[in-house]
Amino acid sequence: MKIAPGTVAAIAVEITGSSADGTEKIFQKRDEQHPFYFLVGQVDMIPLLEDVLIGLSAADVFELDVAMDQAYGPHRAEQMSDLPIDIFRLPDGGFDSAHVAPGKWLNLEDEQGQSHKARVVSVGDMSVRLDFNHPLAGYDLHCSGVVVDVRAATADECAHGHVHGPGGVFH
Ligand SMILES: [Zn+2]
Numbered sequence: 001m002k003i004a005p006g007t008v009a010a011i012a013v014e015i016t017g018s019s020a021d022g023t024e025k026i027f028q029k030r031d032e033q034h035p036f037y038f039l040v041g042q043v044d045m046i047p048l049l050e051d052v053l054i055g056l057s058a059a060d061v062f063e064l065d066v067a068m069d070q071a072y073g074p075h076r077a078e079q080m081s082d083l084p085i086d087i088f089r090l091p092d093g094g095f096d097s098a099h100v101a102p103g104k105w106l107n108l109e110d111e112q113g114q115s116h117k118a119r120v121v122s123v124g125d126m127s128v129r130l131d132f133n134h135p136l137a138g139y140d141l142h143c144s145g146v147v148v149d150v151r152a153a154t155a156d157e158c159a160h161g162h163v164h165g166p167g168g169v170f171h
Helices: 049-053 156-160
Strands: 006-020 022-029 038-040 060-065 080-084 105-109 114-123 127-131 139-152
Touching: 022 139, 038 049, 049 139
Parallel strands: none
Antiparallel strands: 006 022, 006 038, 006 139, 060 139, 080 127, 105 114, 114 127
């Protein structure tokens, strides 16, 4: 069976990034024993990755380079923000140091009720420095891997928009 919209694909994949200053980073690494399962056409993936996978079958290998501008763009300084430390107070007045620590990801809601993901850069006495850039912003991406399995999605999976069973939701 070939990967197409309406199939469930399992892929072993490694996604690495390199930034303009030469930093290399591994963003995801899934081997054939622990592949990444997804309902084709229903998930947000690295741009262009799904296009490369469409039409492949089990045991086919794939490789893709996505330049920063086609991926998540440059890392923007204006997406960094210092927020007053008081908004991270716990109900008892203490500081939420378990969740608000350098490297941690936060879900923050704006005035419109929209949620935004931000990474904590540093915690000062009066403010918390946050980075609202996409985690892959600033990187040229390289993806490589192999298709582990392809099967037809069930009607329930299509209706729910996610994979059921191994690698997905059990319910
Ligand atoms: Zn479901």
